Amino acid sequence: MFIAPLVALALVTAGCTAAPDASETPAPEGTSTTDWTPPADAETEGPTEGPALPEESGALDAPISLSTEMVVKIDKISTTTIKPETPGEYAGTAVVVTVSVANDSKRAQSVDSAVVSLVTDDGDIGVSTTAGPNNPLQGELAAGAETTGTYVFMLDPTQGRSVKISVNYAAGEPVASFAGQLS
Secondary structure, three states: OOHHHHHHHHHHHHOOOOOOOHHHOOOOOOOOOOOOOOOOOHHHOOOOOOOOOOEEEEEOOOOEEOOOOEEEEEEEEEEEEEOOOOOOOOOEEEEEEEEEEEEOOOOOEEOOOOEEEEEEOOOOEOEEEOOOOOEOOOOEEOOOOEEEEEEEEEOOOOOOOEEEEEEEOOOOOOEEEEEEEOO
16 A cells, blocks of 8 residues: 555656756857857947937927928927825926827827927926826827827926927827927
């Protein structure tokens, strides 16, 4: 009765062997296990930045027509004070930018991947926040339709600063860049 479990145990342990130590395993011929360095050939390296996108520039108060038959404009710029509502949010002054995109083309175009940024002429970056009246562009814009999105950027101070607001309505598409002074 006790023989069957002992035989099963003997069979199981007989099939187990220890893995060889890596130092005992020879490296394939022509290779070294200690001195490998990646090739320094620039052609084998991957890209370090995205391709430059076409950019159309204009004033803060003028619409910009892009080559894709999309028309981008800044509807409104205002300032506000942000109060933190959730952990990790900051308090302070912010710029609220309302952007409109009109589709003058004959096909639907997506604005789901829209990116809006704000930078001052002296290099300060408006830090995007989801606090406040943030309501980004989204969805598919039918031919002939228009949509609006609101973006909030933490920036201190806000009054009288020269800014550049860039709107890229979809990944890989041209950028509308608006320049002017905040009031």
